[in-house]
Amino acid sequence: MEGMKKINTAPISGMQELLPGLQAEFNRFKSEIAEVFARHGFQNIETPMIERSEILLAKAGGDTEKQIYKVVKTAEAAEGADQALRFDHTVPLARYTVEHMNDLAFPFKVSQIGRNFRGERAQRGRFREFYQCDVDVIGWNTLPVAYDAEVILTLIDALKTLPILSFRVRVSNRKILSGMLEELNLQHLAAEIFNIVDHAEKVPAEVTEKALEELGIGSENVVRITTFSQIRGRRTEVIPRLEALGFTGETFRAGLGELSEVMQLLETQVGEVAEAETDETAGRRAAQHVSVEADMLIVRGLDYYTGTVFETMTEHRELGSICSGGHYEDLAGYYTDQKLPGVGGSIGLTRLFFLMRELGLVTESEAKPVDICVVPISRNEYAAAEELARQLRAEGKRLDVVLSDKKLGDKMKYAAKVARAAVVVGEDEARTGEYKVKDLETGETRAL
Amino acid sequence: MEGMKKINTAPISGMQELLPGLQAEFNRFKSEIAEVFARHGFQNIETPMIERSEILLAKAGGDTEKQIYKVVKTAEAAEGADQALRFDHTVPLARYTVEHMNDLAFPFKVSQIGRNFRGERAQRGRFREFYQCDVDVIGWNTLPVAYDAEVILTLIDALKTLPILSFRVRVSNRKILSGMLEELNLQHLAAEIFNIVDHAEKVPAEVTEKALEELGIGSENVVRITTFSQIRGRRTEVIPRLEALGFTGETFRAGLGELSEVMQLLETQVGEVAEAETDETAGRRAAQHVSVEADMLIVRGLDYYTGTVFETMTEHRELGSICSGGHYEDLAGYYTDQKLPGVGGSIGLTRLFFLMRELGLVTESEAKPVDICVVPISRNEYAAAEELARQLRAEGKRLDVVLSDKKLGDKMKYAAKVARAAVVVGEDEARTGEYKVKDLETGETRAL
Numbered sequence: 012m013e014g015m016k017k018i019n020t021a022p023i024s025g026m027q028e029l030l031p032g033l034q035a036e037f038n039r040f041k042s043e044i045a046e047v048f049a050r051h052g053f054q055n056i057e058t059p060m061i062e063r064s065e066i067l068l069a070k071a072g073g074d075t076e077k078q079i080y081k082v083v084k085t086a087e088a089a090e091g092a093d094q095a096l097r098f099d100h101t102v103p104l105a106r107y108t109v110e111h112m113n114d115l116a117f118p119f120k121v122s123q124i125g126r127n128f129r130g131e132r133a134q135r136g137r138f139r140e141f142y143q144c145d146v147d148v149i150g151w152n153t154l155p156v157a158y159d160a161e162v163i164l165t166l167i168d169a170l171k172t173l174p175i176l177s178f179r180v181r182v183s184n185r186k187i188l189s190g191m192l193e194e195l196n197l198q199h200l201a202a203e204i205f206n207i208v209d210h211a212e213k214v215p216a217e218v219t220e221k222a223l224e225e226l227g228i229g230s231e232n233v234v235r236i237t238t239f240s241q242i243r244g245r246r247t248e249v250i251p252r253l254e255a256l257g258f259t260g261e262t263f264r265a266g267l268g269e270l271s272e273v274m275q276l277l278e279t280q281v282g283e284v285a286e287a288e289t290d291e292t293a294g295r296r297a298a299q300h301v302s303v304e305a306d307m308l309i310v311r312g313l314d315y316y317t318g319t320v321f322e323t324m325t326e327h328r329e330l331g332s333i334c335s336g337g338h339y340e341d342l343a344g345y346y347t348d349q350k351l352p353g354v355g356g357s358i359g360l361t362r363l364f365f366l367m368r369e370l371g372l373v374t375e376s377e378a379k380p381v382d383i384c385v386v387p388i389s390r391n392e393y394a395a396a397e398e399l400a401r402q403l404r405a406e407g408k409r410l411d412v413v414l415s416d417k418k419l420g421d422k423m424k425y426a427a428k429v430a431r432a433a434v435v436v437g438e439d440e441a442r443t444g445e446y447k448v449k450d451l452e453t454g455e456t457r458a459l
Numbered sequence: 460m461e462g463m464k465k466i467n468t469a470p471i472s473g474m475q476e477l478l479p480g481l482q483a484e485f486n487r488f489k490s491e492i493a494e495v496f497a498r499h500g501f502q503n504i505e506t507p508m509i510e511r512s513e514i515l516l517a518k519a520g521g522d523t524e525k526q527i528y529k530v531v532k533t534a535e536a537a538e539g540a541d542q543a544l545r546f547d548h549t550v551p552l553a554r555y556t557v558e559h560m561n562d563l564a565f566p567f568k569v570s571q572i573g574r575n576f577r578g579e580r581a582q583r584g585r586f587r588e589f590y591q592c593d594v595d596v597i598g599w600n601t602l603p604v605a606y607d608a609e610v611i612l613t614l615i616d617a618l619k620t621l622p623i624l625s626f627r628v629r630v631s632n633r634k635i636l637s638g639m640l641e642e643l644n645l646q647h648l649a650a651e652i653f654n655i656v657d658h659a660e661k662v663p664a665e666v667t668e669k670a671l672e673e674l675g676i677g678s679e680n681v682v683r684i685t686t687f688s689q690i691r692g693r694r695t696e697v698i699p700r701l702e703a704l705g706f707t708g709e710t711f712r713a714g715l716g717e718l719s720e721v722m723q724l725l726e727t728q729v730g731e732v733a734e735a736e737t738d739e740t741a742g743r744r745a746a747q748h749v750s751v752e753a754d755m756l757i758v759r760g761l762d763y764y765t766g767t768v769f770e771t772m773t774e775h776r777e778l779g780s781i782c783s784g785g786h787y788e789d790l791a792g793y794y795t796d797q798k799l800p801g802v803g804g805s806i807g808l809t810r811l812f813f814l815m816r817e818l819g820l821v822t823e824s825e826a827k828p829v830d831i832c833v834v835p836i837s838r839n840e841y842a843a844a845e846e847l848a849r850q851l852r853a854e855g856k857r858l859d860v861v862l863s864d865k866k867l868g869d870k871m872k873y874a875a876k877v878a879r880a881a882v883v884v885g886e887d888e889a890r891t892g893e894y895k896v897k898d899l900e901t902g903e904t905r906a907l
Contacts, residue, residue, distance in 0.1 A: 016795050018513060019724050023542060026507035028555065030562055031569070033465070040488075050852040052859025052877065054828045056482050059588050060508070060574065061528070065466060080509070082528050082544070084578035094471060096530070107476065109466040113477050116876035120859065121479070126508065140507050156861035157841060164845070168852075188762035246619035279842045280849070304834040348465050380502045393605060394727045401728070404498040404616075411500025411568065414605035428564040429500065 017115035025131060025139030027361050032375025037364055040415065043172035044144045044358065045124055051165040053122035053146050053245050058103035060126065064095045069345035077341055080127040087165070096128040100145040108351060117151035118158065124360075138361050141190075144169065149342055154352040156269045157320040159338050160276035164335050166356045167301055169283070170323065173363070174372045175333075176299050177326040181243070181306035182277065183336075184319050187253060188310060190263025200226050202314065208240050209310050241325040243306040246274035253307075266318070271307060273319055277303045308410030315339055319354065330366050334358045382408040383448065384430035386422045390439040395441035399434065427451045434459060473579060473587030480823025485812055491620035492592045492806065493572055499613040501570035501594050506551035506855060508574065512543045514554050517793035526577040534795035544576040548593040549803070553791035556597055556799060565599035566606065572808075584817075586809050592617065595803035598789055602800040604717045606768040607786050608724035614782050614804045615729070615749055618771065621811070622820045623781075624747050625774040629691075629754035630725065632718040632767050633785075636758060637702060638711025639687065648674050653758050656688050660756055677854075691754035694722035714766070717755060721767055723829050725751045763787055767802065778814050782806045830856040831896060832878035834870045836885045847882065875899045 022028040024422050045055065061082055068076060079097040100123040107159055108119060123145045131137050146165050148158040163180060170178055187210065192201050200434040203226055211219040216237070223233040235256065242252050250271050281303045311320040316337035323334040336356025343351050367373045383403060387396040393414065411429060413422045419435070426433040434446045446459040470476040477485055491502065509530055516524060528544040543550050556567065571593045579585050594613050596606040611628060618626055636656065640649050644780045651674055659667045664685070671681040683704065690700050698719050733904055759768040764785035771782040784804025791799050799815040815821045831851060835844040841862065848858040862869045867883070874881040882894045894907040 016557060018512075018517070018794055020514070020554045022507050022554075022558070023509055026509065028558075029504070030559060031502035031504055035502070037505075038503060049828070050855070050857050052829045052832070052857060054483070054877075055486060056477070056479055057485075058476060059470050060578070061474065061588060063467075063471060066468070069466070078531050078532075080532060082530055084526075085530060087534070105526075106468045106470075109464060110470070110476075111478060116873060118863070118873075120877075128509070140509060155864060157838070157860050161845075161860065161862060176461050223559060272485055276845070280845050325561035346466055346468050380497070381500045384500070393724060396723070397609075397728050406499070409498050409500060412608060412609065414603050414829060415566070416603060425564060425566075429568075448822060 023139070025137060027138060027365070032379060033368070033373070035318075035380060036373055036375060037360075038362065040173060041124060041144070041360060043144065044169045044360070045122070046126075046170040047172065048122035048146055048165065051120075051146075051161070051168065053120045053396070055122045055124070057108060057123070057125060058097070058100075058107050060097055062093050062097055062103060064093050066346075067095050067097065067102055069102075075324070078131055080130050081126050090361065095442075096173070098129050100125070100357070101145055101342075104145075104147060104149075105346060108345045108347070109343045112347075117149065118329070119149040120146070121149065122146045130404065136362065136365055138365070139355075141359060141361035144358040144360050145355060146357075147212070147342075147353050148355040149351050149364040150248075152352075154338075154348050154354065156272055156319065156338065156354075157276060159269070159273045159354045160280070162278055162336065162354050162356050163273075163277060163303075163321055166323070168357060171299055171336055174367065175325045175327070178299070178301045178414065179324045180281070180301070180303040180321055180322045181309045181324065182270070182273060182303065182319065183305060183307055183309040184266040184273075185310060185316055186262050186266025186269065186318055187307070188236075188239065188266075189387055190260050190266055191235070191256070191258050193262055194258050194260045195228075195232055197228055197232065197279050200228065204228075204236065205310050205314075206312070208236070208308065209312055212274065212308050240307050243304055243308070246271060246278055246305060247410070248276075249305040249307075262382060270319055274305050311335065321356065327366075327370055329370075330363070333363055341439045345378065348428055354419065379429065379431045380409065381430035382432065383410055384408060384426035384433045384451075385412045386419070386426055386433055386435045387412070387414075387434065388419060390416075391438065392436045392441045394435045399436065399446065469497050471587070472502055472581040473585060475586060475588065475813070477825065479828060481496065481821070484821055484823060485808075485826060487889045488621060488812065489572060489590065489808065492617045492808070493570070495617040495620060496570035496572075496592075496594055496613065499568075499594075499609070499616065501568045501613065501620070502797065503570045503572070504552075504555060505571070505573060506545070506548075506555050508544055510545055510551060510554070512541050514772075514794075515543050515550055517550075520556055526579055528576050528755070536807055547575050548573070548591055548805070548808070549595075552593075552595060553799075555803065557794045557797070558789045559793075560797065560799075565597065567597040568594070568603060569597065569884075583794070584810065584813055586813070587593060588811035592804060592806040592808050594805075595790075595801050597799050597801040600798050600800075602786075602802065603766065604786065604802075605724060607657055607717075607721045607802045608728075610784065610802050611721075611725060611751075611803050612728055614771070614784070614806065617806060618782055619747055619749070622815065623775070625749070626749045627772045628725070628729070628749070628751040628769055629757045629768045629772065630718070630721060630751065630767065630768045631753060631755055631757040632714040632721075633758060633823050634710050634714025634717065634756070634766055636684075636687065636714075638708050638714055639683070639704070639706050641710055642706050642708045643680055643683070645676055645680065648676065650762065652684065653689055653762075656684070656756065656758050657760055658683075659688055688755050691752055691756065694719060694753060698720075698754040716768055722751070722753050726855075735748060759783065769804065771902050775814075777818075778811070781811050827877065827879045829859045829878035830880065831858055832874035832881045832899075833858060833860045834867070834874055834881055834883045835860070835862075836867060836883065838864075839886065840889045842885040844878055844884045847884065 082094045128140050142182050192198050207222045246282050262408035282300050317340040318338035322332035338354040342353045385396045385400050387393050396412050404410050433449050440446050447456050448459045449456045530542045539663050576588050640646050655670045730747050757770050765788040766786035768785035770780035786802040788800050790801045833844045837843050844860050848860050851858050881897050888894050895904050896907045897904045
């Protein structure tokens with residue numbers, strides 16, 4: 012068969028392309044996540060995939076600018092390309108919120124589910140076109156930190172639609188370490204120190220210590236920071252240990268207060284979330300377990316975040332964090348003077364779907380696209396077959412009618428490929444309206 | 460407020476961007492159409508939005524090549540850009556089908572709902588990024604024309620989810636006029652003649668006649684073609700009139716046979732479709748009327764179609780055809796030697812949504828994103844409020860919790876913007892678990 016191709020028909024590398032059975036599974040996750048977002052009161056929006064480069068690159072630099080896809084209409088030189096494909100949902104959301112701010116109700120609870128584009132180096136499991144599922148809450152001038160908890164609770168509910176059994180949400184607040192560094196007069200090394208703490212988990216303790224020592228901050232400060240970074244647990248354990256570090260500045264205290272409030276709300280709800288297996292969505296899976304803990308190792312790489320930060324681990328270590336986000340002080344400072352603080356989080360669905368397939372958590376086997384395949388024996392029964400299909404569709408069923416002049420055996424083979432059950436419509440059935448439905452897996456037949 | 464913007468935050472012209480209330484309506488249409496496609500046994504797929512230019516331009520020329528958006532990763536010259544954004548669903552479907560042909564069940568009934576891109580001249584109501592909702596059936600070597608009827612019936616059901624009351628599907632078959640031109644030895648003028656018939660409806664009869672005369676085909680042939688193009692009606696009227704034209708060639712007879720079969724299936728089903736108002740989707744609207752007729756004025760511009768062609772008119776003449784398509788002999792001749800005949804049709808949802816808004820058929824008024832807004836009086840009731848929200852979400856309701864330190868009046872103002880009803884959670888309610896729900900439109904209060 013391959014030899015019959017005249018040109019290469021593979022999709023560009025780094026682009027997800029699924030066979031229908033897997034696409035159905037992907038779509039199901041996507042729509043279940045959308046439904047959870049809606050149930051939590053997030054309003055869905057869609058922004059164009061093409062934006063002015065000026066908007067996308069207002070805050071650029073680093074990899075973003077290198078990975079961006081520019082878009083040009085004719086064979087003009089790309090140098091001057093003033094349009095490009097969005098690389099995340101946050102930048103277009105900032106533009107959208109500024110553009111429409113007079114027409115939106117604040118806090119603006121908004122969800123976005125769609126494709127974004129990054130020209131990453133081609134690599135297995137790295138996608139150049141990928142779905143992100145985002146929720147954000149955007150305040151007008153101020154935003155209570157209680158919304159940080161609300162965003163996390165929403166994302167937990169969304170994650171529970173996935174075939175994963177255990178979720179551990181790790182929460183911190185960047186103001187705590189920022190406040191420490193202020194008081195230690197180490198603000199000028201903040202980027203480096205955040206980076207070292209961010210990577211601490213992936214390397215042996217000696218490597219982290221050595222990296223901190225090499226900054227020339229003195230061994231006492233190295234101990235302070237490593238001690239800090241090892242603090243984790245429930246609110247009632249973590250807050251006293253953080254207080255015991257002996258910092259008293261405003262930023263540090265603010266971070267502690269916010270962490271305490273967010274953790275209190277999360278701990279109250281998450282304890283109960285784990286039991287909420289009567290929920291329709293959760294009901295059809297094995298019991299899932301959700302836990303939440305404060306964990307000072309979580310700092311998130313992006314300096315974009317200014318308060319709460321979180322990541323989500325599962326029983327599959329190899330997945331890494333499957334959902335993360337945080338609180339930011341100002342969504343759209345590049346586009347407006349209006350202060351728009353926010354909190355948001357994101358599920359990288361394309362990558363997650365790929366990894367779940369690798370782990371065997373997703374297969375296409377369950378997903379026959381058709382409930383009942385109607386098989387007319389000859390053209391004389393087409394009208395009766397279509398009529399039967401229409402009645403069953405009105406009940407919400409997914410119907411296919413085999414309109415082919417092939418032998419019955421061939422038609423049944425097709426039916427078995429796409430459907431769970433079949434109804435053969437012959438002369439008698441068409442006349443009497445009495446149909447039998449055959450289960451194509453068990454072979455059992457019963458009256459329709 | 461405008462003065463506060465630092466840069467232009469309007470979306471690029473020709474891109475749809477909706478406020479949340481309208482986005483919800485758009486999403487509802489999109490998902491109802493998707494549901495109808497699924498109930499008719501079409502499997503949904505998604506192809507990447509970026510394709511190799513070689514694929515997109517295999518059969519190019521004309522406007523397509525001029526309107527295509529090329530994609531470049533860095534500041535390379537666009538001249539050599541070998542990737543571009545898809546401009547329709549058909550070309551990627553051809554590539555997809557060839558790439559995966561060993562893994563698909565044929566006939567492959569496939570649906571695609573997504574965004575496509577064309578760098579059209581900016582103009583009101585012309586979109587550069589637009590949703591298309593496509594269904595196609597692709598055969599392996601052969602495809603019975605009964606599937607032409609099936610595609611049309613599917614699209615009718617999809618259209619019935621829209622706030623439009625009357626649909627008139629106009630069907631023809633290109634083989635009929637092709638066969639006539641063969642017998643008249645006018646094949647060399649086929650493109651011009653098809654084009655004149657295609658435009659006949661938009662100009663006075665004299666203009667059409669003059670255009671035909673100017674081809675130098677003789678007045679008898681002008682009469683033959685204008686007589687032909689005026690034939691329309693039910694199958695039993697149209698077929699005899701077409702036979703009476705006196706052509707006997709194979710192509711002509713084949714076209715007549717196909718038209719007759721397709722019309723017979725459609726007329727049987729469509730008469731009943733109009734009555735099927737018990738259907739859940741149709742049930743909540745005024746009665747809709749669907750009619751179908753053979754109409755020789757329909758030839759479709761694209762020479763891509765080789766048999767059945769159709770368009771769909773509504774009670775709103777200004778909309779033009781809102782859904783069209785046809786039968787094609789070979790989906791992927793540029794990519795493979797395997798013959799893949801098909802039939803497909805498409806709803807241009809972005810343009811249709813825009814036009815429905817212009818006509819006042821779509822407004823955002825009905826679409827409050829939240830069913831119940833929970834309003835805790837103070838932070839002390841946050842936990843009780845979240846718990847109540849969780850219980851109501853499990854019943855499928857859309858809940859929002861107002862987490863703000865503002866006055867109750869301000870919180871209720873926000874609630875009225877996003878929700879249909881509100882529940883205030885004070886100390887007493889949190890303790891007793893007895894809640895009252897207030898209808899925010901009527902002001903009525905009742906126990907929850």
